[in-house]
Amino acid sequence: MTAAAPTSPTTHPSRRENVSRAALALGAGVLVAMALPPWGFWPLAFVGVVLFDVALGDDPARGRRFLLGWLFGAGWMFVGMGWMIQLTGPGYVVAGVIFGGYHSVAAGLAPGGPWRILGRPALHTLAEALRFSFPFGGVPLASMGIAQVGGPFAPVVGVGGVILLTWIVFQLGTLMSVMWASRDRLSRPPTSILVWSMSAAVVGVITLSFVAPDGRPTGDTLTIAAVQGGGEQGTSALDVPSIVVTERHLEATAGIEPDPELDLVVWPENTIDVVTFESSDIAQSIVDEAARLDVPISVGLTEDVVIDGRRRFTNAQVVVTPDGEITSRYDKVRRVPFGEYVPLRSVLERISSAVDRVGDAVPGTTPAILELPSGEKLATVISWEIFFGGRVREGVELGANAVINPTNGASYTGTIVQTQQVASSRLRAIESGRWVVQVAPTGFTAFVDPDGTVVQRTAQSEQRVLIQEIEMRTGFTWYTSLGDAPFIVALIGAALVSMYFGGRFGWLTRRSRA
Structure with missing residues (x-):
């Protein structure tokens, strides 16, 4: 697979490139949906996230991020929540549009450049956390957790529930994309610092999941x-x-x-x-x-x-x-x-x-x-x-x-x-x-x-x-003791840090790429 060439905000991609990116984002969402039961198997979700990051590219224009984010979310939701047609056809369309919109906003707010390594996974996980509770109490079907329950990272839910497992998928997928497309910059800060820091965070969470308490008979x-x-x-x-x-x-x-x-x-x-x-x-x-x-x-x-x-x-x-x-x-x-x-x-x-x-x-x-x-x-x-x-x-x-x-x-x-x-x-x-x-x-x-x-x-x-x-x-897992709130707060903090540094110091990261 050849990654799409990075595009800076001042560069105007061709119409063909725009269509290709849109198709890639939509297809990435469909792949995430196909990782869900009853169709697929868990690795497809990671492939979907990698391709979505490739579709967005290094530093795309904000308007294009919104569009690609919606296409990714729509491909995921319209397929994964196909059951809703039998409950309410109009509601199915509205839900697909709205929940696709959550990922549109996440993609639009996430910075480009190196800080996307922190921001994109955090914001897209927060989009899923919002979907689990709003509107009408939430619709938590077709989730990353459901897609990953048969995979090796499922024990993570004993630490931080589905929200933490969702972050693992987005974070690993984004890291894989960045390490492939930006391998010439992996030795330069802040890319190198962010890659190694987030890789360590993922490894730490996965390690904890295998030693965390899980109750006792x-x-x-x-x-x-x-x-x-x-x-x-x-x-x-x-x-x-x-x-x-x-x-x-x-x-x-x-x-x-x-x-x-x-x-x-x-x-x-x-x-x-x-x-x-x-x-x-x-x-x-x-x-x-x-x-x-x-x-x-x-x-x-x-x-x-x-x-x-x-x-x-x-x-x-x-x-x-x-x-x-x-x-x-x-x-x-x-x-x-x-x-x-x-x-x-x-x-x-x-x-x-x-x-x-x-x-x-x-x-x-x-x-x-x-x-x-x-x-x-x-x-x-x-x-x-x-x-x-x-x-x-x-x-x-x-x-x-x-x-x-x-x-x-x-x-x-x-x-x-x-x-x-x-x-x-x-x-x-x-x-x-x-x-x-x-x-x-x-x-x-x-x-x-x-x-x-x-x-x-x-x-x-x-x-x-x-x-x-x-x-x-009897006994509690860490998730039973902690619930979702600490992880949502941490994700909000990560998103804000990425947006602040990715925006305020964007000139520095662009200069380092020159």
Whole structure:
């Protein structure tokens, strides 16, 4: 590969060069997307970042940086978030434009010259951190962390979560590009100082990730049966009556043989849809199965509620004991925009009646944890919440010994969401040092160990029960103790330093290249 020739702000590149750079930036974004499940493998993300830095060049004009940054982000987001078309076509377009815009701003603000070694990785990582939280609470799918969970750098999330792992990818990719394109200046400051300093920082973080604490076993175990009722993918509650879903899971549960070693049965999200669960016939069926197996059953249920004269619904996971008591309940806190509520509903209702198909879930207010009658605590993140590291972290801080992720991806065709969710469960396992149990009505249901290894996983649409003995664990990883804030602050500092020196002393770096 031959790197594009550096272009100073005073040089006007040809139209052909502009088109080539634009195509390279767009293709670089697509390569990052192709590193994501279900398509690619982790090295493609590094190739994408290297090519993006090559497309930007050494010191391009600011306007061109904005354009190339947007093309990079758009190539990444429009492919990696293709699942969103099934949720909301207009929302998919808007999200792609906005999130591509985050990388446009990052590229525009990052300095050229040697200080890009510090600035570009920091600013593009901050663009991803912003995407994880804004707007509408964030959309943390198609992330660098998800793309890297199968690679050798995944343990970094135990130190600083997905944000630190994202920085590793951008920093290494930028360093590789600079060391190739600017090898004639590697012995001159500030290029040499920045290259060696950032290389040392990357090596230091990776080294720390292999010696950092990852929790410890309590000495106790829990044997869990994760129930997947099966059924066709690409269906919604309007296509398949909720009672059919419930009956499939009752049928699968009925196939579990009583076993004194069994401690808990877990059903997926939304497998029961009733007005009031406790007084329903379905509740009695669950109690009967719990009594037959002599273990509690944790079920995902949707209940209708009326608030201020408007019909809404709750999305909860409860623990039902063999004697019929509900001993613990968690209501989903983070709702799916355009799936469980409609942002700016009053405005969008004037544009399209399609928003009427989306109900309004009542957000939960309780901590992300369920407690079993035997005393074990399970960090509980429902569906969408598994993509947010902070939700699992909250449960672990409250003493959770393992994590459960009841989910429902039955409405999505293909496997983009499902495979990215398994990858997110793997990230949460490493971040927290806990086993993660993901259970879905039509797939994928999986057990993930604290190292992020998928120990068992179902196929799509099949009816199957996975049974696994998991280790109860305690203790904190550094990410559990620190969260994201220290790393975001450090990235902001690095970005500001690069922008200050790259702008204020740009004349010095340009003179050293002369």
